[in-house]
Amino acid sequence: MLLHISSDGPPIYQQIVEQIRFRIVSGQLRVGDELPTIRGLAETLRVNPNTVARAYRELAHDSLVEKRRTTGTFVAELPKQKGIAQRRKMIAPEVDRLLISARQLGIELNDLTQMLTKRDRELTDKEAKS
Known part of the structure:
Protein backbone atom coordinates (compact mmCIF):
# COMPACT_ATOMS: atom_id res chain seq x y z
CA MET A 1 0.00 0.00 0.00
CA ALA A 76 -14.77 -4.06 7.48
CA GLU A 77 -18.16 -3.99 5.84
CA LEU A 78 -19.72 -0.55 6.12
CA PRO A 79 -23.45 -0.24 6.47
CA LYS A 80 -24.72 1.85 3.54
CA GLN A 81 -25.69 4.81 5.75
CA LYS A 82 -22.29 4.81 7.46
CA GLY A 83 -20.56 4.79 4.07
CA ILE A 84 -22.56 7.81 2.95
CA ALA A 85 -21.81 9.59 6.23
CA GLN A 86 -18.08 8.87 5.85
CA ARG A 87 -18.05 10.24 2.29
CA ARG A 88 -19.84 13.40 3.39
CA LYS A 89 -17.42 13.79 6.30
CA MET A 90 -14.48 13.49 3.92
CA ILE A 91 -15.77 16.02 1.40
CA ALA A 92 -16.86 18.61 4.01
CA PRO A 93 -13.43 20.32 4.28
CA GLU A 94 -13.31 20.73 0.49
CA VAL A 95 -16.80 22.23 0.50
CA ASP A 96 -15.76 24.61 3.28
CA ARG A 97 -12.69 25.73 1.33
CA LEU A 98 -14.78 26.30 -1.79
CA LEU A 99 -17.40 28.31 0.09
CA ILE A 100 -14.78 30.44 1.83
CA SER A 101 -12.99 31.13 -1.47
CA ALA A 102 -16.27 32.01 -3.18
CA ARG A 103 -17.20 34.44 -0.41
CA GLN A 104 -13.76 36.06 -0.53
CA LEU A 105 -14.15 36.49 -4.29
CA GLY A 106 -17.66 37.90 -3.92
CA ILE A 107 -19.37 34.99 -5.66
CA GLU A 108 -22.94 34.46 -4.47
CA LEU A 109 -24.14 30.97 -3.47
CA ASN A 110 -26.59 30.82 -6.39
CA ASP A 111 -23.81 31.64 -8.87
CA LEU A 112 -21.55 29.05 -7.27
CA THR A 113 -24.30 26.43 -7.48
CA GLN A 114 -24.79 27.22 -11.18
CA MET A 115 -21.04 26.99 -11.77
CA LEU A 116 -20.91 23.60 -10.04
CA THR A 117 -23.88 22.28 -12.01
CA LYS A 118 -22.39 23.46 -15.31
CA ARG A 119 -18.98 22.00 -14.51
CA ASP A 120 -20.54 18.70 -13.44
CA ARG A 121 -22.32 18.46 -16.79
CA GLU A 122 -19.06 19.20 -18.64
CA LEU A 123 -17.18 16.54 -16.71
CA THR A 124 -19.98 14.01 -17.17
CA ASP A 125 -20.01 14.66 -20.92
CA LYS A 126 -16.22 14.33 -21.06
CA GLU A 127 -16.34 11.01 -19.15
CA ALA A 128 -19.07 9.70 -21.46
CA LYS A 129 -16.92 10.44 -24.53
CA SER A 130 -13.91 8.62 -23.06
Whole structure:
Protein backbone atom coordinates (compact mmCIF):
# COMPACT_ATOMS: atom_id res chain seq x y z
CA MET A 1 0.00 0.00 0.00
CA LEU A 2 1.50 3.28 -1.10
CA LEU A 3 0.96 6.13 1.36
CA HIS A 4 2.49 9.57 1.28
CA ILE A 5 3.65 10.88 4.64
CA SER A 6 4.67 14.49 5.13
CA SER A 7 6.83 15.66 8.01
CA ASP A 8 4.94 18.95 8.13
CA GLY A 9 1.20 19.12 8.60
CA PRO A 10 -1.02 16.80 10.61
CA PRO A 11 0.46 14.11 12.87
CA ILE A 12 1.69 11.07 10.98
CA TYR A 13 -0.93 8.73 12.44
CA GLN A 14 -3.66 11.10 11.20
CA GLN A 15 -2.15 11.13 7.71
CA ILE A 16 -2.22 7.32 7.70
CA VAL A 17 -5.83 7.27 8.96
CA GLU A 18 -7.03 9.79 6.37
CA GLN A 19 -5.34 8.07 3.44
CA ILE A 20 -6.62 4.61 4.39
CA ARG A 21 -10.09 6.02 5.18
CA PHE A 22 -10.17 7.63 1.73
CA ARG A 23 -9.21 4.36 0.05
CA ILE A 24 -11.91 2.45 1.93
CA VAL A 25 -14.70 4.98 1.44
CA SER A 26 -13.85 5.50 -2.24
CA GLY A 27 -13.84 1.74 -2.88
CA GLN A 28 -10.13 1.46 -3.67
CA LEU A 29 -9.93 -0.93 -0.72
CA ARG A 30 -12.80 -3.40 -0.59
CA VAL A 31 -14.47 -5.33 2.18
CA GLY A 32 -12.18 -8.13 3.27
CA ASP A 33 -8.99 -6.62 1.85
CA GLU A 34 -6.10 -7.11 4.23
CA LEU A 35 -4.09 -4.09 5.35
CA PRO A 36 -0.33 -4.37 5.68
CA THR A 37 0.94 -5.56 9.05
CA ILE A 38 1.71 -2.85 11.56
CA ARG A 39 5.39 -3.69 11.51
CA GLY A 40 5.48 -3.95 7.70
CA LEU A 41 3.78 -0.62 7.12
CA ALA A 42 5.94 1.05 9.77
CA GLU A 43 9.07 -0.21 8.03
CA THR A 44 7.81 0.93 4.62
CA LEU A 45 6.94 4.40 5.92
CA ARG A 46 9.97 4.53 8.21
CA VAL A 47 7.88 5.40 11.24
CA ASN A 48 7.48 3.94 14.72
CA PRO A 49 5.20 0.87 14.78
CA ASN A 50 3.23 2.54 17.59
CA THR A 51 2.26 5.28 15.11
CA VAL A 52 0.77 2.73 12.70
CA ALA A 53 -0.87 0.86 15.58
CA ARG A 54 -2.54 4.10 16.70
CA ALA A 55 -3.81 4.73 13.18
CA TYR A 56 -5.21 1.18 12.93
CA ARG A 57 -6.90 1.58 16.34
CA GLU A 58 -8.59 4.76 15.14
CA LEU A 59 -9.75 3.07 11.95
CA ALA A 60 -11.11 0.18 14.03
CA HIS A 61 -12.84 2.63 16.37
CA ASP A 62 -14.55 4.16 13.30
CA SER A 63 -15.58 0.60 12.26
CA LEU A 64 -13.66 0.88 9.00
CA VAL A 65 -11.37 -2.04 9.75
CA GLU A 66 -11.49 -5.08 11.98
CA LYS A 67 -8.61 -6.83 13.66
CA ARG A 68 -8.70 -10.58 13.48
CA ARG A 69 -6.53 -12.19 16.09
CA THR A 70 -3.49 -13.88 14.55
CA THR A 71 -4.59 -13.17 10.95
CA GLY A 72 -4.32 -9.39 10.56
CA THR A 73 -6.34 -6.25 9.97
CA PHE A 74 -9.04 -6.25 7.32
CA VAL A 75 -11.41 -3.74 5.74
CA ALA A 76 -14.77 -4.06 7.48
CA GLU A 77 -18.16 -3.99 5.84
CA LEU A 78 -19.72 -0.55 6.12
CA PRO A 79 -23.45 -0.24 6.47
CA LYS A 80 -24.72 1.85 3.54
CA GLN A 81 -25.69 4.81 5.75
CA LYS A 82 -22.29 4.81 7.46
CA GLY A 83 -20.56 4.79 4.07
CA ILE A 84 -22.56 7.81 2.95
CA ALA A 85 -21.81 9.59 6.23
CA GLN A 86 -18.08 8.87 5.85
CA ARG A 87 -18.05 10.24 2.29
CA ARG A 88 -19.84 13.40 3.39
CA LYS A 89 -17.42 13.79 6.30
CA MET A 90 -14.48 13.49 3.92
CA ILE A 91 -15.77 16.02 1.40
CA ALA A 92 -16.86 18.61 4.01
CA PRO A 93 -13.43 20.32 4.28
CA GLU A 94 -13.31 20.73 0.49
CA VAL A 95 -16.80 22.23 0.50
CA ASP A 96 -15.76 24.61 3.28
CA ARG A 97 -12.69 25.73 1.33
CA LEU A 98 -14.78 26.30 -1.79
CA LEU A 99 -17.40 28.31 0.09
CA ILE A 100 -14.78 30.44 1.83
CA SER A 101 -12.99 31.13 -1.47
CA ALA A 102 -16.27 32.01 -3.18
CA ARG A 103 -17.20 34.44 -0.41
CA GLN A 104 -13.76 36.06 -0.53
CA LEU A 105 -14.15 36.49 -4.29
CA GLY A 106 -17.66 37.90 -3.92
CA ILE A 107 -19.37 34.99 -5.66
CA GLU A 108 -22.94 34.46 -4.47
CA LEU A 109 -24.14 30.97 -3.47
CA ASN A 110 -26.59 30.82 -6.39
CA ASP A 111 -23.81 31.64 -8.87
CA LEU A 112 -21.55 29.05 -7.27
CA THR A 113 -24.30 26.43 -7.48
CA GLN A 114 -24.79 27.22 -11.18
CA MET A 115 -21.04 26.99 -11.77
CA LEU A 116 -20.91 23.60 -10.04
CA THR A 117 -23.88 22.28 -12.01
CA LYS A 118 -22.39 23.46 -15.31
CA ARG A 119 -18.98 22.00 -14.51
CA ASP A 120 -20.54 18.70 -13.44
CA ARG A 121 -22.32 18.46 -16.79
CA GLU A 122 -19.06 19.20 -18.64
CA LEU A 123 -17.18 16.54 -16.71
CA THR A 124 -19.98 14.01 -17.17
CA ASP A 125 -20.01 14.66 -20.92
CA LYS A 126 -16.22 14.33 -21.06
CA GLU A 127 -16.34 11.01 -19.15
CA ALA A 128 -19.07 9.70 -21.46
CA LYS A 129 -16.92 10.44 -24.53
CA SER A 130 -13.91 8.62 -23.06
